[in-house]
Amino acid sequence: MFALPAFAADEFIDKAAAGRMFEVDSSKIAEGKIQNRSVKDFAQKMIDDHGAANAKLETIAGKQKLKVPTELNAKHRSDLEALQTAKDPIDKSYVQMQRDAHADAVKLFESYAKDGDNAQLKTFAQETVPTLKMHQEMIEKIASTTHDTSSTSSTTPAVTTTDTANPAAPAPGANSFTEDQAKSRIQDAGFSEVSALTKDDQGIWRGQATKDGKKIAVALDYQGNVVAGTN
Structure with missing residues (x-):
């Protein structure tokens, strides 16, 4: 051997x-x-x-x-x-x-x-x-x-409501979060039933989640910003 x-x-x-x-x-x-x-x-x-x-x-x-x-x-x-x-x-x-x-x-x-x-x-x-x-x-x-x-x-805070817009997030960039990590971070931000997560060509994880009883789109960028109401 x-x-x-x-x-x-x-x-x-x-x-x-x-x-x-x-x-x-x-x-x-x-x-x-x-x-x-x-x-x-x-x-x-x-x-x-x-x-x-x-x-x-x-x-x-x-x-x-x-x-x-x-x-x-x-x-x-x-x-x-x-x-x-x-x-x-x-x-x-x-x-x-x-x-x-x-x-x-x-x-x-x-x-x-x-x-x-x-x-x-x-x-x-x-x-x-x-x-x-x-x-x-x-x-x-x-x-x-x-x-x-x-x-x-942060001067460009993450958005966690559906009626507020933030042009600075989600920010494009090389995203090192795995799908499980992305799901966990979105859940930590107050969302449930996170599903259909896919990473787009800008490095942004996008999917669906539930908050306040409503099904909405969510996104997670490479900085960890969780943004609701994005397509």
Whole structure:
């Protein structure tokens, strides 16, 4: 029986360093554009915690003459550019980016902690996993609460009534919500019997739901805005 190959050190360093640079850089950009206090506090924590972890990773790599990347990949650069050019506030976009980044980071560090081929890096990964999971729990909790308060924390609030129009939402954009997540968010916004959800070519989830006894059209954009009465 053949043993599975160990997780290579250089691959781990590349992915870990790039991911953590992105989390710090995106948080620095977002800090001045964030409106929600809990999101702003999270951004500052990312700058502090990941900055320290990056320094530790560089020290370990330097002692073993392993190269640490100094530039982000194309996707990360694109995400940073989107944050830089977005109109304030960017709370929801930033939160979703951090949710995705931490899901990837936890998976990466857990994999290397289990199957890594470098003892020092493996220990580093093992010691870092609890912090990453704590960050992940924090951002998931923020995500579950901020979309409910969007009407008071955003200059372009989500619409939850059928007699109010909001030209800013639903906003087109790359939507990372799965169908189940979209359904859950719409239900959290006060709707029931959510059905017939489909994602259109603008990245907007559209379907039918019931509110106040009436069957109406609903939409969910990539920012998490839930809009009623849209076709």
